[in-house]
Amino acid sequence: MTSADPALTEPESLRTSLHRERAHHDRSRTALAAMVDGAQEQVVVGEDVSASGADAEVLGYQLRSQAKHMRELPEGPLFFGRLDFGRGAGDHSGQSYHIGRLRISEHPAAPPLVVDWRAPVSRAFYQASARDPQGVTVRRRFGWAAGSRGDSTDLTGLEDEHLESGESQVSDIVAREIERPRVGPMRDIAATIQPEQDDLVRGDLGVSVCVQGAPGTGKTAVGLHRAAYILYTHPQRIRRGGLLILGPNRTFLSYISQVLPALGESGVRQSTLQEEIAAHPFKGVDGERAAAVKHDARMAEVLRRALYARVSGSGVEAAVVVPDDSYRWRVGSGELLRIVEGVRREEPPYGIGRERVRMRVVRRIQEQAERRAGPQTNAWVQRISRARPVGAYVDAVWPRVRPEEVLAQLLTDSGTLAAAADGLLAEDEQRALLWAKPPRSWKSARWSAADLVLLDEVGGLIEHPEGYGHVVVDEAQDLSPMECRAIARRASFGSLTVLGDLAQGTTPWAARSWDTVLRHLGKPDAVVVPLTTGFRVPEAVVTLANRLLARLDVDVPAGHSLCRDGELRVRQAGADLPGAVVDAVRDALGREGSVGVVAADADVAGVAEALGAAGIATAGPDDLGARVTVVPATLVKGLEYDHVVAVEPAAIAEAEERGLHRLYVVLTRAVSRLDVVHGRPLPF
Structure with a gap:
């Protein structure tokens, strides 16, 4: 922290201020180098810490990750702004803070030399105005030479806005940064975030939001900065669930790949939906008609019917008889049918339903045994659940199945497809789905890109996939209903940041309305926020x-x-x-x-x-x-x-x-x- 500089009214005052700010940058650079060395030293010390093997492994992983993160920070200026607070500004009264992409201090307990742009105090840098100064007397912006790697001599100018005196101006430094020629990967916009963008960036983690962004409004940058803000503000919650950035293709992901590292966040998974659901390489190619039907929301019900058609509680008449030493425990066919129908009504994932049937059959046997001989041990329960008659019955009424088996049968057997699609798909749509040359088995099938989406749907019906704490979805207007459902399964207990522009929808199934997209994403109550002001497109x-x-x-x-x-x-x-x-x-x-x-x-x-x-x-x-x-x-x-x-x-x-x-x-x-x-x- 430093005390506030006087107003810059003379060239000599400007030169003096530049000298001081360059000196502060050098001091910050030295402190950052010490932080990097300290992170590596912690790894060495942590390896000698006496603890259980599991604790030592976790501690070592955390320390090594922190050290790697510090070593890989991109070069560049360490701060881009400064806030000077006046008297009566509460905890910040009379203080000055340099604002940068990460917190830098000479000691963990010492006041920071640079405050992270995501810290609560930094919000005033983006939101304060002459009408609402928020306790700020002077907002200073720093002008750095284009392409600077962080040399203090590259600090070439500064610009002060005296908010306490009602001064408001369009920043030339911000304008030059926005309009700077663009070669190479996408840059971060931490120095140029506008108030309406900042509102989105700092939104509540628990609230899903959809940004309808016109070209050049920075919607992608807003989504990435929101991800960085969430990682900073909720590290424990995100560490448990993870954070995923979904882009439309690898070219796009390469373009945005440097933004989060520049903001101090590395190790975030950036992927495409195809990579997330790629259970198999896709080698097949669908015709336009087949692809359109496969991406249609009606396929979700077709697949559900096809999967649960394999459950056949009424088709097995015999009772289950389990020998147990000198006893033979019996569950009648009527009771078995009630068990299967009861589980079906509960609509659990298919794999969980299968185990519920097993455990309820075992429970009926356990009740008989306890009436005769008292409580049974856990070992006894496990032995009965593994008994051959119980396993054979479960396999008969609720068979184990792979997604590939379900989908391959649906796409090769017209009878199976007709039964599952009855009342949902027209005959010509069913014909479009059937494989012209069926493979010998699912193992030799040439799956298409759309087939992978369907396989993921069936997989989600069998067993829910692990989800993320937050997912950022870019170019979301191009997602099909079935692709949206694949994302929804991965964010069922987390939140979404949905980015896109309906006018840029180019796939045959591209959305005409965000309401439809959000419903299929499982977030129908997400707020749709339009961004219409562009800063880069002329x-x-x-x-x-x-x-x-x-x-x-x-x-x-x-x-x-x-x-x-x-x-x-x-x-x-x-x-x-x-x-x-x-x-x-x-x-x-x-x-x-x-x-x-x-x-x-x-x-x-x-x-x-x-x-x-x-x-x-x-x-x-x-x-x-x-x-x-x-x-x-x-x-x-x-x-x-x-x-x-x-x-x-x-x-x-x-x-x-x-x-x-x-x-x-x-x-x-x-x-x-x-x-x-x-x-x-x-x-x-």
Whole structure:
């Protein structure tokens, strides 16, 4: 902590303040190095601690994880802001706090040199205003050189806002940070979080929230910062349940992979839904009709019927007779039928239901034995439960089953499918589901991506999967009802942060309403919060996208942008479309920042070839550090480039059922400049 600096009114005062702040940064850097060394020293000391083997193992794991986390902190400036509190501000009266991405102190009991941006006191940095200063006299922002690795000499400027005197201004430092050219992975926004974003970030862990975010509003960044906030605020609860980030594909996950480590959180699972449910590699390919039916919510009931059709309590007439030394215990067929029907009415997971039947049969035998000879031991109960007649009966009425067996029979046997789908699926839908060439058994089946979702559904009916304490789901508008159910099973006792934009829904089953998505996710009461103010996509680009938005079949508010200095250029290519694309890319290379060339998937190879022939080096979407990237339209969702060259919008729009939605995504990937190159009439 330091005392507040005087107002900066003279150049000499500014130089003096910069000198002091650089010195504070050097001191913080030294303290951080000591914290890293201390974490490693704790590992060495912890290995010698006398404790039980289990306790020592847990302690060692925790200490090693902490040391690894400290060693892997990304380089960069250690603070980006400062709060000076006035007299009468309660516990913070007269204090100053530097705000950064993690807490730094010279000793655990000493006042911090840098306060974590997630700490309660830091909220005033994002929420205080001239109208509501919240006890803050001066809010200071620091300007760091682009790409700084944390050298104090890179601290090049500062900006003070005197809130106690009613001063309110648009921050040039924040504007420059938001508009800074983007090359490489996504950056964190801890220094530039806006009040409405901060409200979402610091929301209650127990409350699920859905963010309907227009392009450029930072919804993905908000979700990641909310994850970091939850990890900081509720470490014990999250350690028990875990936290999961779900993205649409690996390219997207690579793009966001550095955000949480930069915020001081490592080891968070970042995955796709396909990876989470991948019981088998998917090698099969569904036709459009089959895929649409498999992703339909009605399949949940079809699968439930197919699974429980294997339960047949009324089909077994004989009683269960169990020999026990000189006695023979008997449970009659009528009583057995009542047991099975009673368990069915309780609707437990299939695997639990099977064990309930076993234990209730054993309980009836135990009651007979206790009436005759008194209480029985646990060993006796276990022996009876393992008796062959009991096991044979349970196998007969409630057989053990694998998800693959259930689904394979459903997709190969028209009779089984007809019985399970009666009243749910039309005959043509059933025909679309049946395999044209059935495998010999489920072990040789070529499962499709949609089949994995169905297998997960059956698996969830048999045994509930382990869940997470919190799940962040990005690009959620593209999830099918069955995919939503797979996520719901993993968050049944936790909460969700759902991120998306209905206007960017591009799958055949993409949602038209968040109410539908949230119901299938098991969180129908989640609050839907719209973000409509963009900070990176230029106003000219947003205006163009809003023209297309009016043609999409979704009801979402139009976005607007605070970024006024971007550019939009529409190029009529005539017969030489490749030449016009080359010209647009060369113009973009004359400026700073990344260049994304986006085309319909079928046109990507030709575009890359034309650029290569012109001497322009290109890379694919997975090379995040490339200057020029050629991207298929189907992979560009969630990515951003300083300059985007959108190639032949008509081809993008015609390539798929929801092609206009795909085109809307393509047009909104630019954060500085958009070139639309076309030889055919534009769809908007």
